[in-house]
Amino acid sequence: MKYLNDRCIVSADNVFYYDSEKEITLSDVMRFILENEQLAREYAKMRRYYKADHDAIVRALPKPNNKPDNRLVLNYPKKLVDTFTGFSVGKPVQIMLPEDLGNKSLSQFNVSRKMDSVIARVWKESCIYGRAYFYVYSHDSEIYVTDALPLDTFVIYDNTVAHKPLYAVRYGHIGNSTNYKITVFSERYQWESDTSRNTSNFGVRQANPFGMIPIIEAVENDERLSVIKNVLPLIDEIDKAMSEKANDVDYFADAYMKVLGAILSEDDLENLRNYRIINLKSRESDDPNETPESLDVDFLSKPNADTTQENLINRVIDNLYQVSMITNLNDKDFGNSTGVALEMKYKPMLNLATLKSRGFIESLKDMYQVVFASDLIENISREAWKDLDINFQYDLPHDTLSEAQTAQILANLVSSETWLKTLSIVNDPRQEQERIEQEKNEQMKANMQVLKQTNAVTDGDPNANSRTSQEKD
Known part of the structure; x- marks a missing residue:
């Protein structure tokens, strides 16, 4: 534990805490910013390794006496991160609401805002840096979600056992100077500050339209330890x-x-x-x-x-x-493995993804809580985030025949939405269920039309034109 002063605390896992009974000041925000700038050096190093700029080999001293001095960089960091990201969120995450109208509106929002790509970016960035952020904002009376990096963004939590988010901070340098442009969010307000003004005040204060902090942290693990590190x-x-x-x-x-x-x-x-x-x-x-x-x-x-x-x-x-704990997909014995052996090879990465996804689901719900609080999405209430059903579709090897047989057996035992979840080819069970019902209704209408054209009995009453009715007469 590191104390910047009697109010500002930095944990051993580089998490920022603040005294919940105090109102934060600009000087305290600057203390956290300078501390995050120190952490940003390590974040930048992880980004360099992901982009094949490995410090240890690229910046090593040259060989003496003109000896051969090759600098080969095998970009395993990118391979590890991309393999884990593709396995975990390569297939879209299933996000559903129980109500049909609300679920349709949610699906339209996710498609229009490209939420699959946003979720994948935040997942990948948390793999690289150990943490990343969802950033919800409004523009032209529309709600949007994007990603934010820990190099210029952080969340400050209270110092109680609840560790409730108190503030979120985004900042950036003004040109090449040492001055910062700072945006601070709390549940009630947001402030825009400029340190070049040499003032101790926050500056312009505006009401927070969401009523909650619009920046949500997504972590790789409790220790914020990246896959590369x-x-x-x-x-x-x-x-x-x-x-x-x-x-x-x-x-x-x-x-x-x-x-x-x-x-x-x-x-x-x-x-x-x-x-x-x-x-x-x-x-x-x-x-x-x-x-x-x-x-x-x-x-x-x-x-x-x-x-x-x-x-x-x-x-x-x-x-x-x-x-x-990432599976080596290029293992020469991988292609000759049986189904059970393949499952065991994927087991470490599956365990790692399962543990991370638990915290990631909480971050997704917090993000949608902010989105729904905007009241800009039709047929979805502010409290609908509590009913979100979020499921990750890990990219495991699938035996579609076995899945189909299992689903067929479950069809008479559980609800249609539950057995549809057992099929890896179904991305959204709720929408698939609606399509099935729609196809049934369309087929029923087509059958009724055929029956009417052949003068068959369609409503239970004798048809006067039928041969049976004429014989009775």
Whole structure:
């Protein structure tokens, strides 16, 4: 625990807390901003690693004496993050309301605001930085949701056991100066400040139209530990080992030739380079009585450590996936695994995604609470966020035949919405249920039309034109 003063606290997990009985001041906000600027250096490092700019290998000291100095960057951070993100939110998250009208309005909002992409970005960013944010805002009487990065955004919680969000802060530098433009949100107000004005006041205050903080934190885990940070030493070791292996290849390509027992002139060296034929004598003299020296022509070589290097690289890569708990989809044994074996290979990543999704669902509900509080979405009340049904569709290998058989068995035991959830090909069970009912109604109308055209009995009354009725008459 770190105390910036008697009101401002920073936890061991870099979470900001403030005395809930005090009103925050601009100077206290600046203390938190300067602290977040220190954390932003680590966030920027994680972003560089994700973008294949690995500090340990790219910024290493150059090799002396013009030795081979390859700098290979194997972008495992991006592979880990993208694999985990694709597995968890590659398929759209199912977000539903129990009421048909409300669920239709929610679905239209999610499509028009591209919420699938927003959710995927926030998930990916939390993998990279350990935390990310949903930012709800209004524009032209419409409600929108976007993502915000921890490099310039943070939430301040109260110092009680509830850890309720008190304030949210977004800031940015004004040009190249050291001054900041700051926006602070509370449940009741939002302030716009500019530190270049040299004032201790917040500046312009406006009412918060949502009545709650519109910035919601989504975390990777309770410790805000990113996927990359967890395996950083292993990533650096892979880059180093592969670079040294490339240096060895360059060394053998530029190996020196040794010629012992003969003195070569410039013409001799030129002929060796041009014709690539070695035909030398040990002495310049042709005197047969003179004892010749032994002639030795060879390349200088150093010991080969290829096997040791390969074993090291394989072990480090294997531990990289084990420690990160991300499944290696490029494993050579992956394609030959049975269904049960595949499930066990996915189990660590599934456990990791399940744990993260619990907190992520809470963040999604908090985000929709702000969205619904705007009263800009038809047929959805302010309290509808409590009834949200949110389900993640993890991208596991599926046996569609087994799923169909299971769904067929469940069809007579549970509701149609429940058994539709067992089918991986169904993205939105509620909408699929509506489509099924619509198709049934359309088919029934078509059948009724056919019956009427064939003069069949459609309402239970005798048809005067039927043969049976005529015989009775």
